[in-house]
Amino acid sequence: MENNFLLRVNLTTGSVEKESIPKELIKNFLGGSGLASKYLYDEVPPAVEPYSPENKVIFAVGPFQGYPVPGGAKWSVVSKSPLTKTFAVTTAGAEWGVHFGKTGYQLLIIEGKAEKPVYLYIGDEKASLEDGSNLWGKDALKTADKIRDNHSDKNLSVASIGPAGEKGVGIACIVADKHSFAGRCGIGAVLGSKNLKAIAVKGNREMEYHDEEGFKKLNKELFLMLSDSAKEGYRPHGTALDLMGCEQVGDLPIKYWTEAEWPEGAEKIGAPNFTKEVNAKPWPCKFCPVGCHHHVDFEYEGERIIGAGAEYESLGMLGSNCLVDDVKAVSKANELCNRLGIDTISAGSFVGFTMEAFEKGLISETDLGGRAANWGDGKFLLEMVMEIGNKEGFGARFSRGIKPAAEEIGKEALDLIVEVKNLDFPAHDPRSYFSLAINYATGTRGACHLRGYSHVGEGGAMLLPEMGHDQVPERFSMEKKAWIAKTYQDLAALHDSLVICIFIPIHGMNLTEVAKILNLIKGTDYSPKDLMEIGERIVNLQRQINIKDGISKKDDVLPKKMFQPSRSGFRKNQVPEPFNETLEEYYKLRGWDSEGVPLPETLAKWGL
Template sequence: MILLSSGYHNKVLRVDLTKGRTHIEHTDERFYKVFLGGAGMGAKILLDEVPSHVDPFQPANKVVFATGPFQGTRIPGSAKWSLVSKSPMTHTFGDSAAGASFGPSLRGCGLDAIVVEGRSPSPVYLWIEDGAVELRDASALWGLETFDTIDAMKSDTNKKASVAAIGPAGERLVRFACVVVDKHSYAGRSGIGAVLGSKKFKGIALLGSATPSYFDGGALDDIRKDITRTMVRSDRGKELRAWGTPGGFATYNALDNTPKKNWDGSSWTEEGKEMETPHYNEALNVKPKACLSCPLACHRHVSFEHPSYGVDGPGPEYETLAMLGANCLVREVRAVAKANDLCNRYGMDTISAGSAIALAMEAYEKGWFPPHVIGDLRIDWGDPAIVLHLIDLIGKREGIGSIMAEGAATLGATLGKEGHAVHVRGLDVPGHDPRLCYSLSVNYATGTRGACHYRGCPEETEIGGFLLPEYGVTKKPRFFEVGDKTRLAVIHQNFGAIMGSAVLCAFMFVEGEASISRYLDALNAMTGWGWSFEDLSRCGERIYNFQRLVNIRDGKGPAYDVLPKKLLTPAPDGARMGKAPPFDDMMQECYRMRGWTRDGYPTREMLASVGIEPSLYEDHFDLATMKEVIK
């Protein structure tokens, strides 16, 4: 019997592209109390329905567009939604979150999630208006860049629709292709845009105004107003609105948290001046842009002309400045803004694009490219023109771009220089250095989607002083001291699992000074579950460990809990000269804290203690050893 949960629609739309059919499936409260929604729900679907032998580009892979209970409530941070699939970069659990207004629109259509499976014989997109579902021919859209696709889908459906779409990079199976939402937000990481491309699925347009029934709608409304007031008054929130994530560049760069020269460089403070605020805002003519119901408005809209190019659209985030700027030694902020714009329009992740380009620059400098591969191309450090050219080649999969489109990990392996590609489990390391923030070493190595600064953001505590008092994180630790940094990573990963499943924007807590307790009040007002903080915290630990089970089942378990050698090699000079985390010791501490075996496997007892009963995973594991049963 279905046990309906308040705060959810209890409905998931299944889209079978092979048969061109859709149907509704009902979910119930027992499921949501275990997995919450979003990335938790996606992990459960992957474990149950996408066997380990399935290649990410085979029709049997699935893509989950999932909300959590918060979408549609208009509580700040609730515009987010999660995209989950087997990643073509890591070949295991992959997820990415985007915002704009797509998450609330999905719930407005009376759904908690959409699962896309199979492969269409020809390009299609999905149009949902309230309860009416239609698969439409997308042949005329195939080949269009993302922004034009979104405009065309809106004009074909309704200009008020929220649209998530892939671009040419996804169609051409660039392994780090992303999904672009409403022309200003991105599900960037994990390459799920390419999975959609393999399915001949161009995107989804949504319009609807349904709301689920809430346990206590009056209390929920009061909590929403209270949270919004807190955020509007927050000084950190005002700074985020003024400067966006690029506001962090000056501090990060001065500390050598920002990567330079494919992670080998340091001391780039003078060279990085153009990226810093207020110059960034002046050079790019910035206006803040917000996801739905968010007073923080961290996104940047930029507009400028340049003798060779102009941009009128989303501006580069900090990660893009770090990966396509500093890590490639490109100093000109307008060039990085143009590179960002190109990636957006092709539909590819700027972090992974920057990682592949920085490796290509190192390879060119050191003469690793065979002459027949490199031809006459010069790939010099700091050359903005070559960065733009390489993005074009990747987006079109032409020449050297075809190898680079496979990602930095494959490029490194192709050149016989695996150790120079900076990734974990195949996902490129973002722009924060674990040789400064030691907690990141564990956080990256055991990240369930690979190297990630968001599904665990302990660097925000180490650098920015972001505290989590409910978890006992009450003061900023000192750099280069191990102290409690393993615990900090574990706490952030568990917290990140809640953010990815609830689904919420972590900036509400990092910058908006919102309290976890108040959001928990909101969850209880929606669902009537009466959860304590301990219940919520256990839920985060449960979801994180469940995603770990997917990693292990897919053969990407403890053997992949490693960091690239570059990130354990001390710098010869600069702000973190001579420093590197004691990685092996921290990993053993992590396994112990997690309650895993010494070789990194969760035990049955440990899993049961966080609410993962054997019935949830016994088909995939040898219960005696907890080692994976490959199916």
């Protein structure tokens, strides 16, 4: 069957309706975040208040969901962010995308606001709003269990929010099947503002292939290759594998972006120590030959912790960023974030900022409720995570993001924060990968390493020969970095629209093979270049949403710390300069004017 339908759920009226998606839109935007961005652009007015009923949340899958494509369990969700007040996108995996794809829908548009807590159930033949009163207040993981019990179906796929989403914590995430997290931009809080606690999906439809035999043959070869590629890397350790390497090249956030070296600490919280201490075992998403997600089972302070383990970003932001080298304390903080339903990246950023502000005397023990906020204090880390997620105590100051919190403290605090457009940096440093400076500054959702993985292209983990990028460039130079930032943003937009996990291409499934798989499924004739053009169209569309929300060059900036070099280590004396000239070069490559606004001819080129 063709899954060219969307499901529109109006929480105000309780209506649930099926609509067709025009074929032209699928041709131009594929699916996933690209297609969802188009609906967001068309249906949500500029500068809408993110928590108002006028804002919408659009869940999306693409042409790969429902098929056993490696890494094809991913799904995207877009909305307007309570943090950035503009375009928001985030992705997750587990099984939700597969099930939603098999219902026959590509999009789920949530609009309005329910009078009381509800959850949405979507099956092959029916979709219904169910009473969610007894779920309200439950953590995100228990919510999934309870809904599965309600339907007597332990295999039901559930995307849920935790207490943070209910309470309007701006970094609230959406938790898929208890082990994958649509983490960034606070879309979980937008769902909470609509009184929507969860979306449960069970799809069973048979999928149609253009060339099923051809697909199966190529897909099997790819699975074997990818499985072999990951078997001694991410499969045994997850992304914790990268902790020590990232520290060695000055990429890891250390002491809230003020230090460049922490080898002993990185060894304690990274693999293989991580793997051993928290008993980490692979917990792959559906159809994943890589298996980066891990299940952990360990004791901390007399409590047994079982569930989704910390990944690189969480270990970096909650660990090295706060100088906490107790891997079990960091893993416990990760577990709290999972249950509360908050983004581990921003949560770690808030704690690191608090520690630095305390060290510099900008906040006192009195401000902190009679406590100190010392670097490396695992107990303080755990207390702060609870406060942030529950919107209590000092942690409540961060409910609108780091910038409003710093503004309350004062100008000196504003000089400390590390964000773009009020979205905290993820755990990769632009002073180590210069292309990230441009990528973060121009990211359509704020500072992000996944809506443009330029560091992966710059460092050689994933070259792109189809686009002429077949050599690792000079590292500490801005030469070619505008092009890399642009190209890998386009690539990310493509991947988020197919939808496919980044770790699949990184482990060896190149763009040519991605195009072949798509064509075998759908009977299309896309070349790698065609697909990259779709990615570029999508980035321009998302930028247009930013522009209409009031974003411009004034917002495409980096925090002060990124121009303060380290005095030692791998990136000693290095900063991403000349930044302004490279930003201008990026705008020109994009066909944007000197203020970062797409030119009329650029919009016309992409049919926008």
